Amino acid sequence: MAGLLSITEPSDNTQTPTAFATASDIPMTPTTYSREDIAALFDLPLMDLLLRAQTVHREHFAANEVQISTLLSIKTGNCPEDCGYCSQSGHHRDKTKLQAEKRLAVDKVIAAAKRAKASGSSRFCMGAAWKHPSEKDMPYVVELIKEVKGLGLETCMTLGMLSPNQAEQLSEAGLDYYNHNLDTSRSYYEQVVSTRTYDERLDTLAHVRQSGINVCSGNIVGMGESRDDRIDWVHELLKMPKPPESIPVNLLVPIAGTPLGDKVIAEGELSVLEWIRTIAVTRICCPSSYVRLSAGRESLSDAEQALAFMAGANSFFYGDKLLTTGNASQSGDQRLMRTLGLTPMYAKPRAPKVLPVVDAISGHESQMVLAE
Ligand code: SAM
Ligand code: DTB
Numbered sequence: 001m002a003g004l005l006s007i008t009e010p011s012d013n014t015q016t017p018t019a020f021a022t023a024s025d026i027p028m029t030p031t032t033y034s035r036e037d038i039a040a041l042f043d044l045p046l047m048d049l050l051l052r053a054q055t056v057h058r059e060h061f062a063a064n065e066v067q068i069s070t071l072l073s074i075k076t077g078n079c080p081e082d083c084g085y086c087s088q089s090g091h092h093r094d095k096t097k098l099q100a101e102k103r104l105a106v107d108k109v110i111a112a113a114k115r116a117k118a119s120g121s122s123r124f125c126m127g128a129a130w131k132h133p134s135e136k137d138m139p140y141v142v143e144l145i146k147e148v149k150g151l152g153l154e155t156c157m158t159l160g161m162l163s164p165n166q167a168e169q170l171s172e173a174g175l176d177y178y179n180h181n182l183d184t185s186r187s188y189y190e191q192v193v194s195t196r197t198y199d200e201r202l203d204t205l206a207h208v209r210q211s212g213i214n215v216c217s218g219n220i221v222g223m224g225e226s227r228d229d230r231i232d233w234v235h236e237l238l239k240m241p242k243p244p245e246s247i248p249v250n251l252l253v254p255i256a257g258t259p260l261g262d263k264v265i266a267e268g269e270l271s272v273l274e275w276i277r278t279i280a281v282t283r284i285c286c287p288s289s290y291v292r293l294s295a296g297r298e299s300l301s302d303a304e305q306a307l308a309f310m311a312g313a314n315s316f317f318y319g320d321k322l323l324t325t326g327n328a329s330q331s332g333d334q335r336l337m338r339t340l341g342l343t344p345m346y347a348k349p350r351a352p353k354v355l356p357v358v359d360a361i362s363g364h365e366s367q368m369v370l371a372e
């Protein structure tokens with residue numbers, strides 16, 4: 001037997017019959033999944049896969065509860081990286097014509113966070129088109145974390161690569177999640193980005209993990225990668241010391257003028273059902289993680305999104321805009337949640353590692369380091 005799950009046929013992008021008559025033939029709680037197991041899960045009949053994913057989901061999370069985040073771009077465009085899907089890369093700017101913007105003022109970010117909270121989000125995610133934050137950016141992002149946490153929101157940032165020291169500074173300020181995606185398999189990665197290596201991404205994730213910040217790391221489905229690449233990406237998550245607490249499964253938003261957007265526009269998009277399969281396999285293999293519907297929802301029907309929640313997704317981005325592209329509309333999402341009977345989760349921000357303390361008698365200011 002190849003692993004905890006036995007299969008009789010190799011995995012490819014077709015509906016290969018497997019040894020399992022139903023999903024219930026597969027052990028429900030293996031300690032881990034081998035690459036062969038992951039491939040076997042992808043090969044299950046769709047209804048068996050969905051049933052299993054929803055069953056696993058309900059063993060680890062309250063049914064019908066979803067975590068809601070709002071995204072804001074705090075520094076847009078002209079990024080030195082060459083990610084082949086991204087509107088913000090300076091390498092594609094002549095073709096995408098994206099208008100670059102400087103860092104957003106702190107008061108504007110706070111105003112957006114207040115609006116996000118008022119509309120029902122529990123987490124505010126701030127993204128910057130940087131290779132990595134510079135030392136002069138650090139006080140700015142630390143201030144944003146403190147201000148947004150002060151509103152009672154969870155905070156998430158995605159700022160590119162981080163050194164161990166930068167991750168520690170963000171952790172001390174109380175950052176709840178850091179998003180840094182592997183995006184795809186190690187072998188397809190070279191078709192996607194050339195200016196940042198796969199190992200550099202894993203290093204940043206290790207620094208985030210080490211600092212005590214929750215790890216958010218996901219992928220993009222539909223960039224021309226094969227099912228084997230999607231299997232390898234899930235396998236990469238399981239090779240980490242601990243899977244990410246949050247896993248965004250983005251569906252490529254094909255942006256004209258980006259190399260991968262143009263390729264998909266010319267060659268055709270992947271079936272949405274394959275994205276749903278990826279969500280379901282991710283849910284089964286990482287049962288305690290939040291699996292997030294990220295980019296790509298704008299183009300989906302209510303029924304397709306309902307299947308994604310059935311597949312075990314329990315988190316999504318709310319608000320009419322993602323970073324530079326449109327999102328499913330806020331009014332449409334409110335209606336969808338009512339129709340599906342989904343309820344929002346409350347925020348549970350983590351305490352900052354370091355708290356300012358003022359002695360009531362002397363007025364002396366010091367810092368208190370909190371235990372994890
Ligand atoms: N610059 C930072 C970085 O790359 O780490 C943060 C921002 S970046 C836009 C965050 C993630 O958004 C990317 O890693 C990618 O997975 C996703 N993303 C960007 N453009 C996308 C697109 N057109 N379609 C789907 N996902 C996309
Ligand atoms: C993630 O995995 N998806 C979000 C978030 N992390 C930062 C970003 C999606 C970006 C979609 C394209 C855009 O709006 O520019």
Ligand code: SF4
Binds near residue numbers: 080089128129130
């Ligand atoms: Fe820059 Fe992030 Fe876009 Fe890559 S994905 S080009 S790092 S903003």
